[in-house]
Amino acid sequence: MATASCRRLRKRKLKAEINVVPYIDVMLVLLIIFMVTAPLLNVGVDVNLPQSDAKPLEQSKKQPVVVQVGRDGALALTYEGLKRPQPADRATLVARVRAFVAADPQLPVYVAGDRDVSYQAVYEVLTLLQREAKVARAGLMGVPADAGAGR
Template sequence: MSINLPSQRGRGRRAPMAEINVTPLVDVMLVLLIIFMVTAPLLTAGVPVDLPDSRAKPLDQDQQPVQISIERDGKMYVDKDEVSEETLPDVLEQLAKKTDQGKPPQIFLRADKGLDYGRVMSVMGELNRAGLNRVALVTVGKDEK
């Protein structure tokens, strides 16, 4: 058992500590990482739509997709901009011209589960006519409710 007693040479002074304690920095970074991981999925939904349930696995995303949302009352949105049924083909043609590495953008189609199937298929037909064939139908997983 030894006791650290101040030496007579230093007269009670301690040598300056040459180390930086990084533990608080790591703790703060981990908390920020968790906050961003929790809030990032909430930022993707622009228009609230009552989506149907599915057990399908989520898709891998290589670029930011374009979201087309159809509400129960028939209003359509491309990302967060409202689009009428008459202007939808023109908007989709503009989207088709924006290619990334020779591929058209990924489209996420979010349709309310109370919509008529024909309404969703007419939008998908317009997407196909514009050359946008990378379409994913967005659903809510059973666990996410």
């Protein structure tokens, strides 16, 4: 019986090798995951935004002056007491807005651009108001997405 136990010990000898097959499977899965996700990390949109010295606004309870920029780039001015916007060229617009701002330096002025007018045109009017009309509180006016859905 001693010889049978020796044979069993010899058959059950431990191997000192690492089974690398599961590691290769894991590495291939990781390689595929990284190959799929790597192109998605570089997604971006190049936008050429206009540049200006515009300053951020704080909210005010005063009735604002609204400068409207039409689809064709025409300017109009709306302020408290007017029922309809008054058409104006750039010089007239600057003179009127400067008079309003001289009376009240903290008066907010908003630029409301038509949805089809170029963003650059709206931004130029905003910059014109801040630089030439000396408006301290100038900003862009918009309509919330759910309110504009009826158009």
